[in-house]
Amino acid sequence: MKLRKENILIVDDDLHILEMLQRHLSSWNFHTYRAITVKEAVSILRDSRIDLLITDLKMPKIDGYELIKFVSEHYPGVPRLIITGYPSVQGSLKAIKSGAVGYLTKPFTKEELKTSVEKSLLSNNEALTKKDRRQIPSKSNAGDFKDLVGKSNALGRIFQIIERVKDNKATILITGESGTGKELIARSIHYSGKYKQQAFVPVNCGGIPESLLEAELFGYVKGAFTGADGARDGFFQAADGGTLFLDEIANSSLAVQTRLLRALQEKEVTKVGSRKSEKIDLRIIAATNGNLKEMVQKGSFREDLYYRLTVVDIELPPLRERKIDIPRLVEKFLFKYGVEYKDRLIGISPEALEIMKRYNWPGNIRELENIVQRAVIMCDGRVETENLPDALKYTIDFPDEDFLPLREQETRYLRKVLAHYGNNKTKAAEILGITRKTLREKLKQ
Structure with a gap:
């Protein structure tokens, strides 16, 4: 089944609600972006084409009302649907005044969510005709990725996702078994979009010793550690303006994960041994053949980093x-x-x-x-x-032979050796490690 044409951005600091919303929307074949803060949501809005915003109201630092007002003025063609666990008449009025077109109270059923989304998108269709909309719809060239070969529904769905994300810098996580072509997908995203003239920098996090990974990613200054005879840029600096592909991200240590999280949040990195941060502007595509959700539960992968990486997730099915x-x-x-x-x-x-x-x-x-x-x-x-x-090729699964008495098993083996050497008893006795006389007696028995 094909993806629907609408892109939906969901914003909620409650990770369980965020995942539930994404699961429901995906079941109706919507393409979703997700954010856990208003700051991250604004970044996605600037980089991506969004047809509907679904946001919670009560969030830390900056609440949903501020996001609604921001979207109303900067992206007036994008309808706003509010979900809240703290309903009130005053809150409803405030939300409507802020520019919301829908108001849904937690807990809600799947059908209530679907109805609210459909109603909100009706207003989106009307908004698309407004001249003051600042977002430009992407052209439909799905499937125009020469290195990706196939006609399965799974690959067709991936083509559609690539078409949506190729011209923005949303963070992407590609999952799949080894050998399914995760780097090929990352390259297709980069080289089919408007950033194809910029650098594509692949990094195998599993191929760099843990002690060196941090310095390789973020660079280092002279004297930062033994052997650092001069300053050096890292992979982040090398990919500035383009795409950084972090393969086998699950192999990075918790210390590196912490720095990656800061780089994603603040759009800046600090070289090892330096106190001065540097601004960066790039797209990060991560990939793994491991199960990051299980790693999060075990404490070996940061939960907040996991959700930062999965603004858009692409799952590659095995062949x-x-x-x-x-x-x-x-x-x-x-x-x-x-x-x-x-x-x-x-x-x-x-x-x-x-x-x-x-x-x-x-x-x-x-x-x-x-x-x-x-x-x-x-x-x-x-x-x-x-x-x-x-x-x-086809193989035959032969059943196990029945167990035989030791004397019968020995007799079969003696005959097999004799047959192999043309009934030459001297040669057979030599191979069996017995005398010719003993072989003759065993055969008589």
């Missing part, structure tokens, strides 16, 4: 759940390695392709690419079944 994409992926890799290794196009037999479609690919797309690469090298112009590894 076994989108086997319809396998033929196109095989075609892509056949072309790539056929040209590289054989200077020509390489085909594949229907039987070989059927075997590849049947296999479950625990290593996902990375494993598929490696198998095709090997097959192209081994084939003579067309990939056949014999060019595929045995692990992909």
Whole structure:
């Protein structure tokens, strides 16, 4: 099922309410952005096209009334729906005066939420005709990402999300098993949008020793630690204006997570050994094959950082759940390695392709690419079944043999060795480690 065209921003400092709202809205195929503070919500509004704002009223530092008034003046075409756990007549009047078009009291049912959202979006459709709206709708080029191959519904949904986020700097978290193509998604977001001329800086957080990760990310000044003979910029500074891709974010220490959180909140970083902060303007895309929610529960990943990273989340399904994409992926890799290794196009037999479609690919797309690469090298112009590894092919699960008496088992083994050596008793006795006489007696028995 396709995503609906509307983008909904939900703002609430209660993480459970935030997650519940996102879950309901996603079930109706809305695309959602989420924020836990007014400051973060304003940042998303400036960078993204929003069709509906859903906000709580009572929040720390700056409340929802301030956000409503801000949106009313800066983005008058965006309808405002208020949800609150502290209903009052005065609060309702104040909310309406501030520019809200809807008012929903906690606790509310899923159907009540749906009704309120639909009514609010009706006013959004009218607001779209106003000339004073400052947000420009994005063009529809979903699916125009050359490196992403496939026609599954899951990939189509990801195309739609990429189309929505490619021209803004909302923080994105990509999750999925190893080998599903998380970095490819990050690159597609960066290079298909208006920031493609800026730097794309990939960082494997799991490939840098923990003791060095902080210095590599944020840079350091001369004398910050032993061996720091001069000042050096980090990956944040290198990606300024563009995109910083933090792969395997789950492998970062709690100390690094704390600094990442500050960088996301304040849009500034401080080099190791320095007291002076530097402003940065970039988009952060993080990725992991781990379960960050479980890590949050265990205390190994900061909950506040998790919610900062998941303004937009993209979940990549494993290849076994989108086997319809396998033929196109095989075609892509056949072309790539056929040209590289054989200077020509390489085909594949229907039987070989059927075997590849049947296999479950625990290593996902990375494993598929490696198998095709090997097959192209081994084939003579067309990939056949014999060019595929045995692990992909059908295997017979033989049942375990019944247990036999030791003498019968010994007799079977003696006959097997004799048959192998053409009934040469001298050779068989040598292999068995017994004398020829002993072998003859055992055979008589």
